[in-house]
Amino acid sequence: MPRTTDDEVIGVLQRDYDTLNAPPLDQYVRAAGKIVDRVAACAAVKSQPFGNLDSEQLAILETWLSAHLYVQSDQNLSSKSTLGASGQFQGQTAKRLESSKYGQTCIGIDTSGCILNIFERTVASLDWVGSTVSEQTDYWNRQ
Numbered sequence: 113m114p115r116t117t118d119d120e121v122i123g124v125l126q127r128d129y130d131t132l133n134a135p136p137l138d139q140y141v142r143a144a145g146k147i148v149d150r151v152a153a154c155a156a157v158k159s160q161p162f163g164n165l166d167s168e169q170l171a172i173l174e175t176w177l178s179a180h181l182y183v184q185s186d187q188n189l190s191s192k193s194t195l196g197a198s199g200q201f202q203g204q205t206a207k208r209l210e211s212s213k214y215g216q217t218c219i220g221i222d223t224s225g226c227i228l229n230i231f232e233r234t235v236a237s238l239d240w241v242g243s244t245v246s247e248q249t250d251y252w253n254r255q
Contacts, residue, residue, distance in 0.1 A: 114141050115148065115171035121178045124214065128183060137182060144177035147230060154226035165224055173221045180214035208232065 118137040122129050129137075148170055155165045165173070208231045209215035219228055 114145050114174070115167070116141055116144075116175040116178060120175045121182070124175055124179045125182065128179075134182075137178060140178045140181040140185075141174070143181055144174045147177060147227070148174045150230055151222060151224070151226045154229065155222075155224035158224050158226070165222065169221060169223075173218055173227070176214050176217045176221060177227070180209065180212050180218060183212045183214060 118141065121137050121141065122131070151173065152165060152170055158164070209219055209228065222228070
């Protein structure tokens with residue numbers, strides 16, 4: 113069950129949401145809800161005084177995170193020119209939550225710090241730097 117509504121997210125987005133041409137927000141609300149569920153679970157196990165987030169904070173966080181996810185898929189123009197047909201978009205997707213004002217607000221709302229940990233998580237990778245199978249020498253042929 114979502115903690116927020118499309119109307120609340122549109123209220124946060126204001127002019128950044130085109131009510132005539134934009135897609136429905138339910139997909140962003142669902143995705144934000146799953147992430148906020150993880151934030152709530154993380155915050156519940158933290159022993160800091162500000163670790164726990166109440167239901168109102170989680171609802172506000174879900175609203176702002178939904179807005180962030182929306183602008184990540186439909187980034188706002190920071191400048192445009194009509195006849196020159198150019199445009200420049202706000203934010204950098206590599207910045208994760210910091211790439212939008214909505215994501216930056218999420219960081220401020222989450223006093224547990226869990227949302228930043230979730231978005232900053234890196235996945236380990238492994239690269240083989242040895243010889244390929246065809247280049248390997250059998251043990252009994254080594255000298």
